[in-house]
Amino acid sequence: MAIVRLSTPLRKFSEGKPEINTEGSTLKEVLANIDSKIPGFLEKVVENDEIKQFINIYINNEDVRLGEGLSTALGESDVVSILPAVSGG
Amino acid sequence: MLIGLKCRNCGQRYPIEPLNTCEECFGPLEVEYDYDAIQERVSREKIEKGPNTIWRYADFLPVTGRIIDLGAGFTPLQRADNLGSILGLDELYIKNDSVNPTFSFKDRVVSVSISKALEFGFDTVGCASTGNLASSVAAHAAKANMNCYIFVPADLNVAKITQALVYNPHLIGVEGNYDEVNRLCTEVSGYYDWAFVNINLRAYYAEGSKTLGYEVAEQLGWEAPDRVVVPAASGSLLTKVWRGFKEFERFGLIDEVNTKVTAAQAEGCSPITTAFRTGEPVKPVRPNTIEKSLAIGNPADGFYAVKVIKESGGTAGSATDAELIEGIKLLARTEGIFTETAGGVVVATLKKLVEAGEIDSDERTVIYITGNGLKTQDVLAEYLPSPIKIKPDLEAFNTQAKPEQKEVA
Numbered sequence: 018m019a020i021v022r023l024s025t026p027l028r029k030f031s032e033g034k035p036e037i038n039t040e041g042s043t044l045k046e047v048l049a050n051i052d053s054k055i056p057g058f059l060e061k062v063v064e065n066d067e068i069k070q071f072i073n074i075y076i077n078n079e080d081v082r083l084g085e086g087l088s089t090a091l092g093e094s095d096v097v098s099i100l101p102a103v104s105g106g
Numbered sequence: 107m108l109i110g111l112k113c114r115n116c117g118q119r120y121p122i123e124p125l126n127t128c129e130e131c132f133g134p135l136e137v138e139y140d141y142d143a144i145q146e147r148v149s150r151e152k153i154e155k156g157p158n159t160i161w162r163y164a165d166f167l168p169v170t171g172r173i174i175d176l177g178a179g180f181t182p183l184q185r186a187d188n189l190g191s192i193l194g195l196d197e198l199y200i201k202n203d204s205v206n207p208t209f210s211f212k213d214r215v216v217s218v219s220i221s222k223a224l225e226f227g228f229d230t231v232g233c234a235s236t237g238n239l240a241s242s243v244a245a246h247a248a249k250a251n252m253n254c255y256i257f258v259p260a261d262l263n264v265a266k267i268t269q270a271l272v273y274n275p276h277l278i279g280v281e282g283n284y285d286e287v288n289r290l291c292t293e294v295s296g297y298y299d300w301a302f303v304n305i306n307l308r309a310y311y312a313e314g315s316k317t318l319g320y321e322v323a324e325q326l327g328w329e330a331p332d333r334v335v336v337p338a339a340s341g342s343l344l345t346k347v348w349r350g351f352k353e354f355e356r357f358g359l360i361d362e363v364n365t366k367v368t369a370a371q372a373e374g375c376s377p378i379t380t381a382f383r384t385g386e387p388v389k390p391v392r393p394n395t396i397e398k399s400l401a402i403g404n405p406a407d408g409f410y411a412v413k414v415i416k417e418s419g420g421t422a423g424s425a426t427d428a429e430l431i432e433g434i435k436l437l438a439r440t441e442g443i444f445t446e447t448a449g450g451v452v453v454a455t456l457k458k459l460v461e462a463g464e465i466d467s468d469e470r471t472v473i474y475i476t477g478n479g480l481k482t483q484d485v486l487a488e489y490l491p492s493p494i495k496i497k498p499d500l501e502a503f504n505t506q507a508k509p510e511q512k513e514v515a
Contacts, residue, residue, distance in 0.1 A: 025296050026129045035296060061132075070387075070409065071115065071132040075289055078282075080404060082390050100292045101127035102406040103134070103305050 019047050019091050022098045027062075030055045044076065045087040047097060062099060063087070071102045107143045108168055111135040111309055114410065122168075124226050124301060126308040134406065135309045137168045141356065148357055150328060160214050160317040166353060167218055167317075168310045171225035174250045178206050178213030179317050183325035183472070188440040189453070193460050197470045199331070201322055202443055208245045208269070209478035210238035210399075210446075211343070215314035216303060220246040222310040223301035229253060230300040234291035236284045236339065236399045237266035238446075238477050243303055244273035255300065257291045259284055262398060263482050283393055285403045315343045319350020322472050323360050330354070330363045332469040333420070335456050337448045337476055338369040338378045339400040341411030347474070348414045367414050368465070369422040370455035372397035372430060372447075378408045379422040382415050396427045396485045397447040399477060421464050425454035431489050433457070434479065444479030452476075 022036050030051075031037050041047030052059035061069075066087065068074055074081045075098040081089045091097070111120040115133025126135055148165050156162030160179030182202045190198035206213040216239065223231050232255035233243045240256045247254035256270055260279035271277055280287045295302045303311045323330050330351045336344040344367060351363045371379045374395030381388040388408035393401035405411070415422055425433060430447055433454030438444050445453075452473050459465045479486075496502040 022293065022296075024127070024292065026127050026132060029129070069132060071127075071134065071406075073289070073404065078286065078289065080285065080289075080390060082404070083392065098289070098293060100289065101132050101134075102404070103126055103288070103292055103308055 018093060020094065020096045021047065021051065022096065024098075024100045026101065027058075027099060030058050030061075041091060043087070043091060044074065044081060044089045044097065047091060048087075073100050073102050074098070075100070107140045107147075107165070108170070109138040109140050112138040124223075124228075124306045126306050134410075137309055137313055139166070139168075145357055148359070150324075150359055153324065153359075160217060160314065160321075163317050163320050166320070168313050169218060169221045169225065172221065173217070174220045174224065174246050175217055176207035176213060176245060176249060178217045178314075180321060181205050183322060184441065184443070186441050186473075189437065192436070192440060193457055194467050195460060195465070195471055196468050199322075199326075199470075199472045200437075200441060200443060201318065201472055201474050203318065203474065203476050204443065204445055204449070204478035206242075208238075208241040209481060210242065211315070211318060211474070211476040212238045212242035213246075214317050215239075215311045216242040216246045218314035219301075219303035219307045219311035220250050220252070222307055223252070223303070224250055226301065228299075228301035230255065230298075232256065232291070232294075232300050232302045233304050234258075234284070234288040234302070235270075235304075236401060237262050237481065238399055239304065240266065240270040240275075240277070241273065244270050244275040244277075247275060248273045257287050257294075259287055259398070263484050265481050265483060269481065283403070284398070284401055285390075285393075288402075312342050312346055315346035316350035316353065318343070318474060319347040320354060322347075323351060323354050326470075326472075328360050330360055330365045331472045332364065333366045333368060333465060333471040335368045335370055335452055335459075335471065335473040337400055337452050337474060338371050338405070338411055338422070339402040339448075340405045341369075341378050341407035341409075343474075343476070344369055345407055345410045345414050348418060365418060366420040366469075367418040368420040368455075368459065369411060369415055370452045371422070371424045372400050372451050373424040373426045375401045375403055376424040377403065377405055378411050379424045381408060381412050382422040388412065397430055397451055399446065399448045399482075400451060421459060423455040423459045423462075423464075425451045425458065429454040429458070431486065434486065435489070437475070438479070443475060445475045446477035446479050446482040447485060448477050449475040449479070
């Protein structure tokens, strides 16, 4: 069971809740499982099998783009964070 | 004269609120102005009569309430003939932004964003910082009597931590690089109702950087240069310098803009330069450089920075750690300006691009020096000679200090 933390623009999919729990052995499965309960979620985050340009996804604080991307494996109680790409400082 | 916020990616519009992300596509939001209304109010004469700060350009900035002004901006544009002749450039200028109130260009964006935070009614401000932003936010928050939470990489340059601490913020040293600090801060911003200047106020904050375009054009006699070389971390500054020139062109304050916008990055963290050079999308990297203020491995504005470089006919380059140290020393010994590592990157990158024939000798070129050398003294220590130590005695001076100049008397 992965914990998925949602940034503010995605919380409209979770009735305002900042976190949701979801099954799945890879990031792709987790996102698909959320989409099966909350239709429209996946297309907000993924396009052409890639994470959308302005979104960063982290698993246990690691940027998945620096690893296996959507294929990244997920274990019990791993934490997924979906955040807008913002930086500069 | 503000219309609202507009998504740079899909065009979706939002009201003037503390928002930074499009709910439709997650794209970044940008302030949209009523240009026709601004056009009626602005003139060269009006600007020239304004204060010697960024607020002489208040008509182009997204603040309508009380201004928190420590005196950011209107920094010197210095002709750099000594450096120019060494590099082979006929007309080189330095925009010396290391002399701002907290000694970096960040005072421009922070003066705008803290003023906006007050306008929105926040009592607490914060930021994720690679170093320079930390001090600037802490200083402006002190002036504004606001609570302040600053997140920085724990291994930041000692001088930058000392400087930030003196303004008495809550300073949180995070055990990680800037990208990790930034990620944490973005998460925190989702749980606390604070104004994070470079997160939920980012659309307003970034507008302050336009003044680095406005000022250079005004200081060159109301004309944009042929070339600018801009340090790139997130890529935002570069895009806003360009926006500054283009807005002045739109308002008829300057003639047609033909400025080639050029990015300078540290080789150990150069995702924007790599994307420009390879034609591939911007890919995140793990930074590996002594240049910490530009060490953003996942630059949020990288896509737009590459677009501006291409659109303007500019280019992008990078400098190794050894080259940037030489760049710092070269600037200091030729022009008397002591810059931090980011400025070393700019000078070194300029040198390499001129040597490679990518910048022509007759281009009127402006380089942006965005931070003060006193902030990153620690990286320089091993590259400078030790001073000659002698007893307070004339003979000791004559024999040990080996003066090369003739005696005066």
